[in-house]
Amino acid sequence: MDEKLIKKAIKGNFNAYSILVNELKSDGYKLAYTILKNEQDSIDAYLQAVEKGLKNIKNLKEVKYFKTWFLKIVINEAKNIISKNSKVIYLEDIKDLKEDKEINRENKIDLEKSLQSIDPQTREMIKMKYYMGYKLEEIAQILDLSIGMVKGKMYTALKNMRKELSDSENRG
Structure with missing residues (x-):
């Protein structure tokens, strides 16, 4: 990210901020979508993050953390939408997994449950790593x-998932 633009944005330059958040539009939307699994809610989370970020950019201490700072806002806005909607998030579609694009229906259900x-x-960490x-x-x-x-958290979770999926396969 362009540090000069970030510094301008911190000083209140709206155009600089617009350019920066536009560069993060794809990442912000994808991150929100991994949490919300809904296109419109994901767009809303990104747009709310843009608005909240604009109001709070002056509080950004380290220029090099702009992307991290903004994506944290996206995560928080996505979580706020979940709270407002009281939605339960299910992995309806795992076609984006990179390793195996041809998971059969039973394995998909087992993976979703796991x-x-x-x-x-x-779960967010795993989505961020393997989906994004x-x-x-x-x-x-x-x-x-x-x-x-x-x-540590990812290692333990993936180990438990492998065991759970293996046990499920052995039962079937």
Whole structure:
């Protein structure tokens, strides 16, 4: 990201801010969609994040963390939408998984159940890594956690999921 633009945005330059958030439009929408699983709600979360970010950009301390700062706002806005709508999030469509595009219906249901059994924060981490391609370091920054915490939570969750899915396969 262009540090000069970020500095201008912090000083109140609306055009600079617009350019910056427009560069993050795809990432912001995808991140909101991994949480909300609804196109319109995801757009709303991104737009609300743009508005909230504009009001609070002057509080950004480190220019290099603009992207992280903005994506945290997107996550919070997505969570606010969930609270307002009292929606239960289900993984209706896992076609975006990179490793295996041809998961049969039974495995899809098992995977969905397995993911739903994970705590919401760890589920977000897994989505960010495997659906959106974020690196562990980026996930740690966005969620304001240590890299060790992210690795540990994801390792444990994926290990448990593998076991759960393996047990389910052996039963079937």
